[in-house]
Amino acid sequence: MAGGAFAEAGADLELIGISKRFPGFTAIEELDLRIPAGSFFALLGPSGCGKTTTLRLVAGLEEPTTGRILIGGKDVTNVKSFKRPVNTVFQSYALFPHMTVLENVAFGLRRRNIADPVGKAHEALRLVELDHLAARRPLQLSGGQQQRVALARAIVNRPALLLLDEPLGALDLKLRRQMQLELKSIQNEVGLTFLHVTHDQEEAMTMADTVAVMNRGQIEQMGAPEELYELPKTSFVANFLGQSNLFTGPVTSSTGSSIVVDVAGVKVEVPKDRAQRHAGEVTVGVRPEKLMLHTSAPKQSAGSNSLGPGRVTDVSFSGVSTQYQIAIPGIGLVTVFAQNMVFGPVVNLGSAAWVSWSVEHGFGLLDEPERAPRFAADTDTATIAMQTRHELLAEIEEA
Amino acid sequence: MRTFSFGKLSLGTALLPIYSALALVFLLVPIVYTFVFSFNDSVKSNIVWVGFTLDNWTNVCNAQGVCGAFFTSMLVGVVATVIATVLGTLMAIALARYRFRARSAISLLLFLPMATPEVVLGAGLAAQFLSAGVPKGLLTIIIAHALFCLSFVVVTVKARVASLDPALEEAGRDLYGSPLQVFWKITFPLLLPGITAAALLSFALSFDDFIITRFNNGGVETFPIFVYTAAARGVPAEANVIASAVFILALVIVVVSQLTSAARRKRLAKQA
Numbered sequence: 001m002a003g004g005a006f007a008e009a010g011a012d013l014e015l016i017g018i019s020k021r022f023p024g025f026t027a028i029e030e031l032d033l034r035i036p037a038g039s040f041f042a043l044l045g046p047s048g049c050g051k052t053t054t055l056r057l058v059a060g061l062e063e064p065t066t067g068r069i070l071i072g073g074k075d076v077t078n079v080k081s082f083k084r085p086v087n088t089v090f091q092s093y094a095l096f097p098h099m100t101v102l103e104n105v106a107f108g109l110r111r112r113n114i115a116d117p118v119g120k121a122h123e124a125l126r127l128v129e130l131d132h133l134a135a136r137r138p139l140q141l142s143g144g145q146q147q148r149v150a151l152a153r154a155i156v157n158r159p160a161l162l163l164l165d166e167p168l169g170a171l172d173l174k175l176r177r178q179m180q181l182e183l184k185s186i187q188n189e190v191g192l193t194f195l196h197v198t199h200d201q202e203e204a205m206t207m208a209d210t211v212a213v214m215n216r217g218q219i220e221q222m223g224a225p226e227e228l229y230e231l232p233k234t235s236f237v238a239n240f241l242g243q244s245n246l247f248t249g250p251v252t253s254s255t256g257s258s259i260v261v262d263v264a265g266v267k268v269e270v271p272k273d274r275a276q277r278h279a280g281e282v283t284v285g286v287r288p289e290k291l292m293l294h295t296s297a298p299k300q301s302a303g304s305n306s307l308g309p310g311r312v313t314d315v316s317f318s319g320v321s322t323q324y325q326i327a328i329p330g331i332g333l334v335t336v337f338a339q340n341m342v343f344g345p346v347v348n349l350g351s352a353a354w355v356s357w358s359v360e361h362g363f364g365l366l367d368e369p370e371r372a373p374r375f376a377a378d379t380d381t382a383t384i385a386m387q388t389r390h391e392l393l394a395e396i397e398e399a
Numbered sequence: 400m401r402t403f404s405f406g407k408l409s410l411g412t413a414l415l416p417i418y419s420a421l422a423l424v425f426l427l428v429p430i431v432y433t434f435v436f437s438f439n440d441s442v443k444s445n446i447v448w449v450g451f452t453l454d455n456w457t458n459v460c461n462a463q464g465v466c467g468a469f470f471t472s473m474l475v476g477v478v479a480t481v482i483a484t485v486l487g488t489l490m491a492i493a494l495a496r497y498r499f500r501a502r503s504a505i506s507l508l509l510f511l512p513m514a515t516p517e518v519v520l521g522a523g524l525a526a527q528f529l530s531a532g533v534p535k536g537l538l539t540i541i542i543a544h545a546l547f548c549l550s551f552v553v554v555t556v557k558a559r560v561a562s563l564d565p566a567l568e569e570a571g572r573d574l575y576g577s578p579l580q581v582f583w584k585i586t587f588p589l590l591l592p593g594i595t596a597a598a599l600l601s602f603a604l605s606f607d608d609f610i611i612t613r614f615n616n617g618g619v620e621t622f623p624i625f626v627y628t629a630a631a632r633g634v635p636a637e638a639n640v641i642a643s644a645v646f647i648l649a650l651v652i653v654v655v656s657q658l659t660s661a662a663r664r665k666r667l668a669k670q671a
Contacts, residue, residue: 081572094570108574
């Protein structure tokens with residue numbers, strides 16, 4: 001057995017050169033990752049980016065093709081899942097339907113012959129405020145309650161590392177916000193290392209100390225949420241974590257502290273320490289809420305970039321702010337988020353507009369945005385049916 | 400026009416209950432006959448009603464060979480069911496959970512014994528036992544029964560395994576359960592309804608099998624063989640008693656399980 005000891009504090013997790021290949025595709029490619037003890041770490045990425053596979057490798061539910069996994073400095077690569085000091089909150093909760101809530105929570109304690117499993121299970125249920133439902137079966141609970149039981153069942157074991165596999169995905173928005181706060185406070189209370197896998201960027205940013213953005217089996221960028229948001233290093237991060245306006249052009253000059261990029265004839269200045277590359281074709285960007293909207297050409301001034309004139313093609317009001325789309329000839333669509341400080345939209349649909357931002361808000365990326373759109377244009381079913389018919393007819397004619 | 404259709408409708412509504420009643424009577428007559436004639440005070444053949452008696456019920460084993468045949472059938476049924484259920488459950492789990500070579504071929508082959516006529520199975524087995532030099536008797540009956548029950552167990556349990564969320568077993572392993580503990584604490588209890596259903600089905604199939612048994616019984620008499628043989632000179636009323644008792648037992652099992660599950664549902668509904 002895994003021994004009767006509880007982890008007193010979280011342990012750090014280290015992944016060294018991890019790859020995972022399944023027949024037909026590679027889920028993870030040469031992944032290196034270090035999560036310090038006691039931190040709340042979020043692995044963020046779109047579906048299919050390898051984040052859940054990473055979690056399952058750590059839990060021991062999959063074996064890595066190459067690489068090593070260390071928990072608290074100990075190599076656990078070849079340790080079976082039931083002997084790892086790790087517990088998981090599954091996406092589907094995976095509560096045992098034939099046991100009471102109490103027995104679900106006590107399951108891990110009993111398997112390790114920990115003293116007083118029932119008392120400790122009640123204690124964990126009190127932590128998630130569900131002790132009054134201890135005698136129920138899981139299927140008699142609501143989704144949010146089941147989620148809390150799953151959490152209690154995992155943390156009661158005081159694992160060195162707690163893995164959360166999109167545990168809030170099935171909850172509605174309001175409950176999700178509430179559970180996010182609860183999870184965060186429980187993590188503070190018990191001091192365990194949390195590894196949270198999610199595709200929800202807002203969830204990752206509000207909960208985690210450190211966020212790693214994953215794409216195609218690799219980590220694109222890792223850091224504190226503010227750092228990732230303020231200074232994205234790749235176009236994927238710039239667009240997956242919030243939105244960005246990106247412009248590409250050659251670097252034409254460079255001063256002591258900044259570079260100047262020629263974007264369709266307009267000079268855009270970016271601080272050197274916020275740019276990943278300082279020469280050649282460079283993609284620079286700025287967040288939509290950092291942009292100022294003008295109805296007349298803004299005065300050229302040092303420390304500020306401006307683009308325009310363009311035409312307002314879309315105005316959508318979302319309560320706190322209004323989102324504007326401005327088509328600027330030669331540059332394309334620029335998105336602006338403006339705080340709603342006056343009644344109604346500041347700029348009307350179809351009118352001319354300029355945008356400007358201070359130089360210190362811009363950033364320069366390592367790569368260029370992909371030429372292909374991130375989402376293929378939706379083709380309606382009628383068109384697809386037409387296409388298929390044409391293809392069929394062509395085939396018949398050939399035969 | 401209107402009266403005509405009205406008349407047609409009333410004819411239909413009048414005929415339906417009569418037709419239904421006739422169908423039910425047709426279905427139930429043999430059972431009622433068996434039950435009623437288990438109380439017949441017959442001496443030799445149990446065809447004509449002589450008079451009411453409880454003797455047949457109180458002294459079931461009086462008739463030559465009835466109880467022996469019954470206990471042989473019980474023994475064969477229990478042993479064959481245990482073998483078929485254990486093997487079939489393991490096969491079902493393997494087929495539903497793991498990917499291995501020839502998996503789909505094996506799945507298909509398992510259907511064959513169900514689709515094959517019993518005469519073919521029985522004759523084939525008899526030939527194999529003969530060429531292997533296995534003397535026919537209790538052992539060959541049990542082997543034959545375990546064989547044809549196996550497919551039914553695999554099919555029944557496999558459906559249950561397929562509906563089981565694999566994450567439950569993963570959660571068990573994640574919560575420090577060794578493979579053996581995960582099987583006994585999680586997989587097995589969750590499969591139990593399916594396994595029980597499969598076992599009951601096996602036992603029922605084994606208990607009333609005649610054709611395959613007839614090919615492989617040697618001198619051993621199971622209950623169906625006994626009844627068939629006795630039919631030539633008149634089935635003794637004691638056989639009716641056993642048949643009725645088995646029928647009543649099956650009925651009681653069904654009713655009790657229905658009642659308990661209804662009671663459980665009610666209790667759960669009240670708690671929720």
